[in-house]
Amino acid sequence: MLRAMPYGNDGIFTPEDFVSKLNYDLANDLGNLLNRTVAMINKYEDGVIPALNSGATEFDADLVQTANDVIKAYNENMQAMRTADALAEVWKLISRANKYIDETTPWTLAKDEAQADKLASVMAHLAAALRVAAILLQPALTRAPKQIFHQLGLAESNLQIADLKFEDLPAGGKVVAKGEPIFPRVDVEAEVAYIRDEMTGGAAKPAEETEASYIEVPTKDLIEFDDFDKVEMRVAEILEVTEVEKSNKLLRFKLNDGTKEGRTILSGIKKWYPEYAGLVGKKVAFVANLKPRKMMGEMSEGMLLSAEKDGNVILTILPDEIEAGSELG
Template identity: 40%
Template sequence: GKCPDCGREVTDAKEEAYFFKMSPFAERLEKLLTETDYLMPKTRAVELVNNFIKPGLEDLCVSRTSFTWGIPVTFDKKHVVYVWIDALSNYISALGYMNEKYDDFEKYWPADVHMVAKDIMRFHAIIWPAMLMALDLPLPKHLAVHGWITFNGQKMSKSLGNVVDPFVLGERYGCDAIRYHILREMALGSDSSFSNEIMINRINSDLANDLGNLVSRTVAMVIKYFDGTLPAEKVFDDTADSELKEMALSVREKVDGFIDKVQINLALEEIFKVVSRANKYIDETAPWVLAKDESLKPRLAGVLYNLLEAIRIASTLLFPYMPSTMPKIWEQIGISADDANYENAGLWNVLPADVTVHKGEVLFPRIDVAKEIEELNALILANAPKEEKTFDAPELAPEITIEDFQKSDLRVAKVISAEKVKKSKKLLCLQLDDGMSGRQVVSGIAEYYKPEELVGKKVQIVANLKPVKLCGVESNGMICACDTPDGVKVLFVDDSIPAGAKIR
């Protein structure tokens, strides 16, 4: 058979090794996967039990003797520890388990959530718990298994040429926008199909139109109608204000619930429901109408204060996902980072009554979808692997003897100058330093090299060819080159080899 990942042939191998006996933990592992909420999503449990536990849990090879790199087995020096024992134990040894270098084990273990990708689920859902059971140590409280980010339905792969450099995306749109898009699109346990169009539309709709526009409009209205500082006198309307206020005050608890289940996309969805409701609240209360009546200014101040509070709560909860952008929002709405904390995300009236706002930069500039898609597709195309051209090697010439070969004198020569031969499209005339008296060689490589590309290069020449005239120009030798699918390629020589050196 062949490896499903790399495609290489599988070969039989035999060596002495130690094994970790897994079977004693089979029953406990099955109950862990099927009767507890350890594995998230739970749907993965049936797959693991049916494929690896029900057929009989196989012992795990944990040492090798066919190589020497790795961690030596303390009781048998010809063995080295082999995955997954050495890799998985890092989770606790890095915290200080059985070593004096670190001292965080008691503080951080067991982990609340251990998150891994689906391709290494078996090692973390079966082997790692068995190791911890053998050590009589507590297991992580949950194991969350996420899918892959695919590109237009395909797994991202350099060989497929469908990878967009995340650094390029970060520079174009900001890391916060990219992080938000990926987290919003990926449901736990499922693959997330990434496409440039989906990403740009998500940035435009959620971040530019909804969140960015909400902050911009609210701050602009406070500046326009109150010179940036809200008055102490405000009027609130329980009927008109209640839905926005209740939604904002309840969102933290909903987000907590989804985060506990590692349903990050749903947590973000709840936060943006508040953002959408705040935008709708602007349309319902029409601050621009209230501003026209001086007697309604207290009500206008109350509306804007409610909007600022809703923005404060939403931005506080969004901070873990967009840590660079949210502080910019806090600065604009007049709140310090200390006050934008988790506890305050469940409270109302945290902002000062006379809060002062500050005009800031556009948080998420709107993107021209068609133009961006075209440019990003061009980047992908530029990074795609070039299609290899097929090449059929020509048949071998008739056999010669060593004596025949020794009749040819091959030398290294340096190109001193080069120019095109008049009346010829194919010929270049080269002046060469051959380590002797110098020579002139005419070569049919003008279609493949500009004269200046050859000057200073060292080449291989057949030095003892009988002189001939080509287009009236004498040639004393021949440049060695080869035919390729891309045309003729001159065989250049390392610059450290002196001119005149004999090739054998």
């Protein structure tokens, strides 16, 4: 909920957005990162966190720099009471750590004994990223940071934010033999119904007593399959999100669309995503063969797909496992 309350503006809370953040930000992004890291340290390092030695892979420096930048920005935002912005910074590190796994492919390194040192370095960097994220999340999450430390075999006495440094990861910690999800995914429909019932003080009727209700869905003229087949929809990873100067609606998305050049798409969803920094690292769907058009003096090379109902707009976020550039159909 803190992430939905930008500094100086009203927060917008909906049960749907709450459950989405639980399933995607917490379960998929943070929870999955912890589960994968613990499982790989058990599999490749006999459950022991290796010593942190940066520079073993070409991706180490960027992860370390991201962590240091996040720590600095987090402290500045918290000092300015910009809690939502501070938390968005933490998710930059979490997204970067998930990407680091895809870049370093530990499962490939494990097949070559000559890459043992490099594999150990990858495991240490992932543990270090989780340690930093857990420490920074303490003001917002009261139990999860301690659970993360427990699964990593780190002492709770080290949950200190003062003088936090990425490289201060204690070596030799023994991770738990089998990690348990700290953020289990929830059933969207059931959870949303429960929250709505709580918001109305239990006034809502039980599902079995509620008459089915339907909405009028406006439809356009039917088209032939050949017309639909002309639309090319693909998957992209969000690399950067920035505001478009002099626009109170547009955000500029730098995307990895699977090509060497990438592409830029402008989208008028700023109103619904005041914490747009948290979108970095997400996989989204977009129309790839839409003719580029100029918006506010800049070219937009496609269109991001989103869902809209009752004035609320939500981007179509796809699972992390789908590769950028994949075609949808």
